Amino acid sequence: MNSKSLLTLAIALLMFPQIAQTLYSPALADIGQAFAVTPERAAQMLSVYFLAFAFGVITWGRLCDRIGRRPSMLCGLATYAGASLWALSADAFSTLLAAQALAAFGAAVGSVVTQTVLRDRFRGAELAQVFSMMGIALAASPAIGLFSGASLVQGFxxxxxxxxxxxxxxxxxxxxxxxxxxxxxxxxKTPALFETFGRMLCDLQIWRSALLVASFNIALFSYYSLGPFLFERLGLSAQAFGYSGVVLALGSGLGAWLNKRLLQKGLGSSRLIQLASLLGLMGGVGVWLLQDSGLFVLAMLWVVLAFGMAIPNILGAALVNYTDRLGTAGAVFGLFYYCVMGAGLMLAAWGQALGETLMVCGVVALVLAGMSRRK
Structure with missing residues (x-):
């Protein structure tokens, strides 16, 4: 398989978990009505998704070192398909939540195994460029997910x-x-899981990278978790929420494109992460100021632009000291940041305060980025 074909498949596989997450977002209000649960409880769908996703990451990442990348990917996708069949027959919210957790466990294969395949094929600056290109393609995921999800909910x-x-x-x-x-x-050779876990647990740079990834993702996905109810409160339709994904995708795509251009001009990854953190904080303040108006979506553009700039740089450099165990190390790294993301999104769902959540994420990211700059 040539590099171009591999990258095309990798883009589709990396987009899959994001599309799966964002497709559910416009459906949250309908799920709340169908199962007679509160908005706070319905919003827990995404936090449960990320917690189960974290355990999927460690499982599939470990398996791709033991049995190979290809069989792990096939097993994960089959698990997702089976969970979706279960969800279609759910007659209680608890059953739907359990099916969602199993689906998230399977979907994790699209993230950790795909990243491992890319790290197998590419190294260093070339890998950073590949992740930047992935970021540009992934910018379309929220638009596809929100718009398609809104249309599907409206019809079915x-x-x-x-x-x-x-x-x-x-x-x-x-x-x-x-x-x-x-x-x-x-x-x-397949490395010992607990030895790798212990080594990474004590690695401050790994934790810095994991918390940075989590901060930017909590900022992004808190919009998908809380946005449907915010739109409903403002008297805006689910279809309007779907259209907002197109606007935000443009911002994320612009961030990924800008990141690629600045990398080509020689700007360092740590400086780009710091810039993205500042932009994210500014966007959070804007959302907080405009949250009583539909104009808050314009402020969200800064948040998604920051996401598009930061994530490729963080992921590209995160595992440079673990090239002898990429599958297992990628699994442990993913476990760290997805657990933080799940907990953060659970707090966001409980608080139902989008602007405040974004500002906290921006401050955390800026502090962590500043730690790197001082080194």
């Missing part, structure tokens, strides 16, 4: 979203079955 309710995700997972499973190569190096 939340079950339309579940059915679309079932078909998508089956399509990806067939694509990987036919074309995904095995990229695990022949001479790599």
């Amino acid at each position: 309710g939340y079950q339309g979203v579940v059915g679309a995700l079932l078909l998508l997972s089956i399509g990806l499973l067939m694509w990987c079955w036919r074309t995904l190569p095995e990229t695990r190096p022949q001479n790599v």
